[in-house]
Amino acid sequence: GENVEQHPSTLSVQEGDSAVIKCTYSDSASNYFPWYKQELGKGPQLIIDIRSNVGEKKDQRIAVTLNKTAKHFSLHITETQPEDSAVYFCAASGSNYQLIWGAGTKLIIKP
């Protein structure tokens, strides 16, 4: 079935360093790949998304890259700050307008 794998499950980086989270999807028909950030006690919030007709998208300190051939996409956060600490989820579009979600990455920013 449709599946999204996300790695690592936990990522600890020094404040100011970069963080990279990677996802792999199984459905070659997927064409929409959002990233959501979830803070404690809150619902997920979209931070960036990419569609299959582009290979990279940037928004200030956040960027997403997509390799459709390999069915990989990654989230890059540069110059990390304490407020970046949260759980990050990747997702890929599936059949019937569903989003198939990864299991999440807990990002810890060390001061």
Place this chain on the structure above:
Amino acid sequence: EAGVVQSPRYKIIEKKQPVAFWCNPISGHNTLYWYLQNLGQGPELLIRYENEEAVDDSQLPKDRFSAERLKGVDSTLKIQPAELGDSAVYLCASSSNIRGGSYNEQFFGPGTRLTVL
């Protein structure tokens, strides 16, 4: 502008009891989703509405779960009877209409944390 509103935020019940969750989506959003989120996992879709029509309920355990969106705005999700394994966070999300082949951003509420004892 108000976001997606959910109530209650927390609910503790004993097994076999009924429970209901309420969601008010962002004004103008025709698409409404109910998700279940277990600890340490991503959201899992239970049901998706387009206006008042349930267009995807394939993941909804229909023997004990039911949902409604009578006027195409607010929605309720009910569990009867609740089981121990139903303990989770129930998230509601809304988006503008996705018909036409385009995905739109989903806006999530804070969720209802259900504990079944």
